[in-house]
Amino acid sequence: MALTLCGRARRLVSATSIYNHGCLQRLQQTGSDRFQLGEAKAIRLLPRRTNMVQELGSREEFMQENIDTETSYDFLDEMRQRFLKFKRQKYLPQIEKFQALAIAQSPKVMVIGCADSRVCPSYVLGFQPGEAFTIRNVANLITPIQNGPTETNSALEFAVTTLQVENIIVMGHSNCGGIAALMNHQNHLEQPSSLVERWVMNGKAAKLRTQEVSSHLSFDEQCRNCEKESIKDSVMNLITYPWIRDRVKRGEVKIHGCYYNLSDCSLEKWRLSSDKNSNEFYVSNREIWS
Amino acid sequence: MAPTFGKCFRFCCANTSPGEEDEMATESYEAAIKGLNDLLSKKTDLGNVAAEKIKVLTQELKELDASNNDAVERIKSGFTHFKTEKYLKNDALFSDLAKGQSPKFLVFACSDSRVCPSHILNFQPGEAFVVRNIANMVPPFDQKRHSGVGAAVEYAVVHLKVENIVVIGHSCCGGIKGLMSIEDDAAPTQSDFIENWVKIGAQARNKIKEENQDLSYDDQCNKCEKEAVNVSLGNLLSYPFVRAAVVKNTLAIRGAHYDFVKGTFDLWELDFKTTPAYEFS
Numbered sequence: 290m291a292l293t294l295c296g297r298a299r300r301l302v303s304a305t306s307i308y309n310h311g312c313l314q315r316l317q318q319t320g321s322d323r324f325q326l327g328e329a330k331a332i333r334l335l336p337r338r339t340n341m342v343q344e345l346g347s348r349e350e351f352m353q354e355n356i357d358t359e360t361s362y363d364f365l366d367e368m369r370q371r372f373l374k375f376k377r378q379k380y381l382p383q384i385e386k387f388q389a390l391a392i393a394q395s396p397k398v399m400v401i402g403c404a405d406s407r408v409c410p411s412y413v414l415g416f417q418p419g420e421a422f423t424i425r426n427v428a429n430l431i432t433p434i435q436n437g438p439t440e441t442n443s444a445l446e447f448a449v450t451t452l453q454v455e456n457i458i459v460m461g462h463s464n465c466g467g468i469a470a471l472m473n474h475q476n477h478l479e480q481p482s483s484l485v486e487r488w489v490m491n492g493k494a495a496k497l498r499t500q501e502v503s504s505h506l507s508f509d510e511q512c513r514n515c516e517k518e519s520i521k522d523s524v525m526n527l528i529t530y531p532w533i534r535d536r537v538k539r540g541e542v543k544i545h546g547c548y549y550n551l552s553d554c555s556l557e558k559w560r561l562s563s564d565k566n567s568n569e570f571y572v573s574n575r576e577i578w579s
Numbered sequence: 580m581a582p583t584f585g586k587c588f589r590f591c592c593a594n595t596s597p598g599e600e601d602e603m604a605t606e607s608y609e610a611a612i613k614g615l616n617d618l619l620s621k622k623t624d625l626g627n628v629a630a631e632k633i634k635v636l637t638q639e640l641k642e643l644d645a646s647n648n649d650a651v652e653r654i655k656s657g658f659t660h661f662k663t664e665k666y667l668k669n670d671a672l673f674s675d676l677a678k679g680q681s682p683k684f685l686v687f688a689c690s691d692s693r694v695c696p697s698h699i700l701n702f703q704p705g706e707a708f709v710v711r712n713i714a715n716m717v718p719p720f721d722q723k724r725h726s727g728v729g730a731a732v733e734y735a736v737v738h739l740k741v742e743n744i745v746v747i748g749h750s751c752c753g754g755i756k757g758l759m760s761i762e763d764d765a766a767p768t769q770s771d772f773i774e775n776w777v778k779i780g781a782q783a784r785n786k787i788k789e790e791n792q793d794l795s796y797d798d799q800c801n802k803c804e805k806e807a808v809n810v811s812l813g814n815l816l817s818y819p820f821v822r823a824a825v826v827k828n829t830l831a832i833r834g835a836h837y838d839f840v841k842g843t844f845d846l847w848e849l850d851f852k853t854t855p856a857y858e859f860s
Contacts, residue, residue, distance in 0.1 A: 364743070364831070365846065371700040372844040379698060380842055387693075391751060391840045396692035398650055404731050406682035407704045411695040412665075415657020422692045425711040427730045440712040440727045443776035444690045447713055447753065456650040464677065466734065484722075485738075488730030543650065552677045554666045556658050558651070574651075578658055 379418075390419045398422070399448040401441070401523065402460045403429045403467065410460055413549055413556075422448045428467025429459060430491045431523040434530050442530065449542065450532055457527060460547040461520040468516045471496050472508065495519040517557075520546045521572075524561055528570060537570075538563055546572075555579035665704075672705070682708045685735040687746040687811065689715045694749045699837055699844070708735045714754025715746055716779045717811035720818045729818070736820050736830065743831050744815060745846075748808040750838040755804050758784050759796070779814075780807035805845075808834040812849045825851050 380387055398421040400410040410416060410423055424444045432439055448454045471489040474481065481487045495518035503511045524546050528534045536542040544561040559575040619626055666673055684707035688696045696702055696709055710731045717732070718725040735741045748755075758777040761784070783806035787799050794802070812834050815821050824830035832849040 368700065368835075368844075368846055371702075374701050375699050376842055380839075384842075387839055387842075390693050394692050398653070404708050404710045404734075406680045406702075406706060406708045407676045409695070409697045409702070409704065409709060411697050412704060413658065413661050414654045415660050416692075416695070418693045418695065418698055420653075420692060422690055423695065423711050424690050425709050426727045427734055430727075438772045438775045440716070440718075440725065440776060443772035444713045446772045448690075451753070458650075458654070464679075466680075466738070467730075484726055484729035484733040487722075488726040545650070547654070551673075554662050554673070558654070560651075578655060 387418070394419055394422075394452070396420055396422045396448075396452060396454060398456045398458060399445075399452075399454040400424070400458045400460055401426075401429050401431060403427065403462055403465060405462065405465065407551060408460070408462045408549055410458075414458075414460070414547075422452060422454060426488075427485065428465055428471070428489055428492060428519065429461050429523060430467075430488070430519065431459065431526045432491050433526040436491070445527070445530065445533070449530075449536065453541075455541065456543050456545060457533075458545045458547055459520050459523045459527070460549060461516050461523075462549040463513055463516060463551050465512070465516050468492065468519060469512050471519075472499075472512050472515055492519045492522065495522045517548055520548060525570070528561075537561070538565070553579065672703075676705045680705055680708075680739065682706055682735075682739060683742045684708065685732070685739075685741045685744045686710070687712075687715045687717055687744075689713065689747075689749055689752055689754065691749060691752065693839055694747070694837055696747060699747075708739060708741060712776075713773065714752055714758065714777055714780065714807060715748055715811065716754075716776065716807070717746060717814045718779045719814040732815070732818055733820065736818070736824055740829075742829065743833065744821075745833045745835055746808050746811045746815075747835040747837055748804040749836065750801065750804065750840050752800075752804050755780070755807060756800055758807070759787075759800050759803055780810050783807040783810045805834075805836050808836065816849075816851060822851075826853070 396419060398416070400414070400416070400421050401424045402408060402410040404425045404427055410421060410425075414421075416423075422444075424441055426441055431441055431445070434442070449457075467485070467489045470485050471492050474486050474490065481490060492515070495515055498518050499511055499515040503514050506514070524544055527544060528537065533542065533544075537544060546559050546561070548557045549555075550557075556578045557575070558578070559572045561570055562573040563570045615629065619629060682705060684702070686696045686700075686702070686707045686709045688694055688709060688711050690711045690713055696707060700707075702709070708731070710728065712728070716728075718728055720729065735744075754773075754777050757773055758780050761774060761778070761781075780803070783803050787803045787806055791799050791802060812832055815832055816825070821830065821832075825832060832851070834847050834849065836845040838844070
């Protein structure tokens with residue numbers, strides 16, 4: 290069997306011998322007529338299944354498998370390059386800072402941002418490692434305490450009560466796909482079928498307020514308004530958590546809202562202020578940077 | 580006396596930036612000053628007492644203003660740097676991005692301030708749809724609970740059609756430490772939400788505790804960080820659209836562990852495929 294497969298097997302064997310000698314031995318142990326394709330992916334793998342036998346199939350299928358393994362070599366290489374660039378340019382030059390951070394983090398800021406690939410808070414607001422505890426979810430939504438536990442409020446609890454951050458920033462942005470899905474969603478009476486719709490319906494109040502005042506505007510402009518209304522709602526939902534509200538009233542935690550406009554690279558920011566005497570919260574210190 | 584006090588308050592109010600609500604505030608303390616002036620014009624011996632209290636108040640207000648501005652100044656300088664060094668120098672890229680995004684990666688990373696994927700893996704704007712939560716957990720597919728993560732996975736896989744999912748764990752993870760210190764599954768929760776969330780990784784904790792009883796707590800936590808990533812990878816496969824894409828070979832799922840103590844990055848794959856059937860006859 291080994292002899293007849295020699296022509297194709299050689300290509301596989303040569304690949305494995307470059308990347309992982311341990312792998313080559315395993316091929317020999319499992320017998321001459323059993324081998325695994327795509328074995329040669331290096332760097333700290335989990336143990337693979339050893340009983341799967343792969344039929345060679347036609348030559349085209351074999352070539353297809355090999356092409357896949359080549360793409361995965363590229364992926365690993367790309368990841369390696371990315372990480373080593375970080376290590377060379379940031380980690381090693383500031384090794385003392387990273388060693389101090391390894392012992393403990395003490396960020397002063399918590400950011401709740403959107404998962405959108407264009408609006409990483411570290412990138413847009415310039416946070417370096419150790420500065421900002423970051424939560425990212427679809428459409429940067431914060432649900433009120435009445436809705437029960439979610440991924441977002443567990444992170445809020447950790448940041449506010451354990452890490453004791455001093456500032457909370459809710460950062461929304463223009464052209465948000467989540468908000469567009471919210472504005473697009475018809476028929477509020479039925480349960481949404483998709484997970485995205487179920488999640489963004491948490492912003493329903495913002496949508497209703499937007500539609501009340503902006504129904505004459507284009508869909509895009511309505512979305513822009515809804516994005517801003519949703520930031521306000523998220524900020525007000527923060528206050529429903531008693532351990533946040535108490536700290537805001539005592540002045541230990543400050544809450545800021547930010548709206549990043551992708552098209553013209555402007556940032557509108559404002560602060561949530563509270564009156565010491567009453568239970569009122571209001572928007573103050575509004576600025577636009579562009 | 581009265582003119583001196585007037586000047587003092589005007590100095591205070593110059594620090595705060597004008598805004599709609601600030602105008603109301605200006606009116607209210609001008610009324611307060613007037614009240615004070617009236618009182619002191621009747622009882623001039625209270626003048627020194629008032630002066631001392633006003634100095635303390637001025638100091639407090641200055642400090643309040645300074646600490647408020649720290650975070651704002653920080654993000655202002657960060658944003659200005661981003662705009663001048665990145666946005667204005669990459670016009671073509673950012674104008675494309677303004678129209679839409681097409682990232683190739685969906686990344687799950689911890690909310691920890693030390694492990695932003697944009698830094699560690701140098702992701703540029705538009706490259707990676709990033710979800711960050713405590714201990715980078717992916718809960719199993721559930722139509723009712725945890726819709727936040729579910730929405731992100733659905734949006735990335737179905738709408739954005741990402742090609743890679745990477746779940747990145749890290750060393751010294753507070754969430755994993757919290758998971759490891761839960762006594763047992765039935766113990767009452769100490770916090771409202773944190774324990775409820777990290778319990779998603781309970782399988783990892785149980786496995787590590789069973790197999791590594793001789794290791795120290797820190798070593799166990801280290802192993803649990805990686806095992807929790809594996810639990811999340813398995814949970815990803817419970818999403819039907821993820822499974823469909825993986826079987827079609829349009830989506831690859833990988834786990835990773837960033838160790839900032841040693842400066843290393845481990846990467847591994849989750850392999851999931853069916854082979855052609857063997858006919859026994």
